Amino acid sequence: MIESWRWYGEFDAITLPEVAQTGARGIVSALHAIPYGEVWPRDAIAARRKEIVAAGFDWVVVESLPVHERIKRGEGDLPQLFANYRQSMANLAAEGVTRICYNFMPLLDWTRTDLAAPVAGGAACLRFDAARMAAFEIHMLGRAAAEDDYLSEVRARAAVWFQRSTDAERAALVSAIMAGLPGAFDRYDVDGLRRALAAYDGIGRDALRTNYKRFLDEVVPAAEDLGILLCVHPDDPPRDILGLPRIVSDGDDLEWILRAADSPANGVTLCSGSLGANPGNDVPDIARRVAGRIHFAHLRNVRKDPDGSFEEAAHLDGDTDMVALMRVLLEEEARRAGEGRADHAIPFRPDHGHHMLSDLDRDLISGYPLIGRLRGLAELRGVARALAHG
Template sequence: MIESWRWYGEFDTISLQEVAQTGARGIVTALHEIPYGEIWPQAAIETRKAQVEAAGFDWVVVESLPIHERIKRGEGDLTQLFANYRQSMVNLAAAGVHTICYNFMPLLDWTRTDLNAPVAGGATCLRFEAVKMAAFEIHMLKRAGAEADYSQDVCRRAAVWYQQADDSRREALLASIMAGMPGAFDRYDVAGLREALQAYAGIDRTVLRANYNRFLQEVGPTADDLGMRLCVHQDDPPRDILGLPRIVSSGEDLDWVLNAYDSPSNGVTLCAGSLGANPINDVPAIAARVAERIHFVHLRNVRKDPDGAFEEATHLDDDTDMVALIRVILAEEARRRAEGRLDHNIPFRPDHGHHMLSDLGRDLIPGYPLIGRLRGLAELRGVIRALSS
């Protein structure tokens, strides 16, 4: 397994020199400064690659080459947007970067209600609080029908939270929900989010799947021709939110994705945390089910509450059996080696992490601290070494 590290380029206050001290060998990054839908220029890609390599790393995965919202909505003439996406793929391949992680989540990427939830020992973590999300949807956003998406108990507690929260707490909740869009150019206030959601009116699970299928048919042949690997990230959280459908949340969803464009180039970013946030998902079993098409892995763990809340745990603790999951990945690597494949090693990164120690005083991207991820990488490295022995 290739030890990798997500780095946000000029948006990241963690330097590549600091990342080098973690022992990671690969960098996972993107051109976050380029607006969604525009072509990634060859020169910009080469500049980023040279920057990564000068620090002693390989650029192993693009995370992400974003999909424009109009493609997700199937809105209007999409010819130029698809052409731009394909050209960015061509430019990346020319630079020797062949793995692209992306997602098909409508409007928002990962969603949390708390960016600094306390954990034992004084550290903090990312948390999705069902009660706060319900309070936001029902009382702040005033989304019609939102009550039906939550239990009566959660709705009751959400009303209490909203009544007791002052403006600063409500603003902090909105900011937390918006924070899961690193590198994006849109940030919404409540009125703006309400307006943005209107663009998705009438788009249900069936329509969103059809739009996703069109994307795969448009870019899949280019990936085949270039020898590229497209790998979809699961929804985070793996449930409908804000009235928007989520269609990459389970093993059955991944089966649909892989069958929609049945090619080795169409694969999966196996995210243990995203899948693990849904109690019905057996993450090691899902990994075994799609193992042949796993191109990239995010390893993190979550602790779930009965009401639908969850928070980031340390990497080896709580609800997902990380040892069992890594065993599945190592077995797939062994299978690929036995086939004689040169690309048998699968890149992974320690995903998210607790903000702890000196990171608590740094201006860091939420969920992406230095020390918390270093701890996770060290723990995962130990599991991998032991299972490989």
């Protein structure tokens, strides 16, 4: 497996020389300053790649080449947006960058309510608290059908939190919910989010799937021609949220996507944390079901509560059996190597991580500390080495 590290370029306080000390060999990065839907210029791609290579790394995965919201909604000048996406893929391929992670989540990427929830021993983690999310949806956003999405005891705790919360605490909650979009151009306050959600009125699961199928039809043939591997990232959290449908949340969803464009170019980012937040998901089993089309892996763990809350656990300590999952990935690599494939190795990165030690005093991107991910990478490296020795 190719040990990799997500790096946000000019938005990242962690430097490439620091990353080099983790032992990672690959960099996962993107051009976060370019607005969604615009073409990524080849010279900008070349400059980013030159910077990465000069530091001793390979640029192994683009994360992400974003899908414009109009494509997800199926409205507006879609031919131009599809053409721009294909041109960006062509420019990446011309610079030797051929794995692209993306997602099809409406409006928001990963969603949390707490960016620094306390962890035993003094560290901090990302947390999704069902009661705070309910407080936001019901009492702050005023979404009409939100009460139907939460258990009665969660709604009760949400009301108490809202009544007792200060303006600063409510502002912090909004900021946390928006934090899953580092480098993105669209940020919403409560009124702006209401307007953005209104644009999705009438778009349910079937309509979103139809729009996704059109996207695949438009870009997968070009990916085949360019030698690019596309790998969709699962929903985070893997459930409908804010009244928006989520269609990449479990094994059945992933298998539908792979059938929708039955091509090796159409693959999966196996994110153990996103899938692991769904109590119905057996992550190692899902990995077995889609193993042949896993092009990239995010390895992290979560610990779930019965009310729908969850938080980031240490990489080997959450609800997902990480050893079993790593075994699936290594067996798939061995199968590919047995076929003589030069691209048999699967890039993976330690995803998220606890903020701890000196990272607590640094202004780092939420969920992407240095030391917490270093710990995760070391633990995952140990598991892989042990499994490789039988």
